[in-house]
Amino acid sequence: MPTTIQQLETTFDLKYIKSIKWKASFKESSNGIYIISINQNKDYLPNQNNSVSFNEKQLNIWFENAPHLLLNGKKAITEDIKKQLEAFWLADESILYIGKAEKQSLSDRISQFYNHKVGKKGPHKGGYWLKLLNNLDELYIHLYSTNDSHIIEEKLLTHFIENVSELSKEKLIEKKLFLPFANLQLSSGVIKCHGLKYHCQ
8 A cells, every 4th residue: 555654654653843845945854754645634545546747947958967878778859768766656655755964954955955956966865856846835844853863764664665556556657666766776786777877967
């Protein structure tokens, strides 16, 4: 069964801080975990009709910042990139990204995400697929405090992988690592087979 944020919160005894809309400013000095979803409701799950669409402007910025971008060994073009990303979309999941603030505060880490430019290596290339979405400004960030963010992040991602629905698995191009849409790796060296090369330069 697809994973709700509330399930993760309860299963792993996460210390909830608050939920904010994407681009909202906030102050939080603790380290922790943040979960980005399509809804403020932590129990919400969409149905399989939940489709994805991409922002043409952000795609163009990506191509400008990563001019040597390859998809499956060939020079990437917009339509092929869209089809490839669509093949990683989990329609019945509300969680799009799980991240950690391990070396800085949650406020600082989220600020880096806000300011990150697609195609650049920093300051927050993790989760950059989110910035290609048309509905980015409608997303929510759920914040949790923890001193073990690296360990907790991997546990949350593993739980997510283990509970992806069979219908979503059938539709995904990825057949082994069923991560949230914008998470590209489970841990160091354990990476989605996304077919992209030179995507951050």
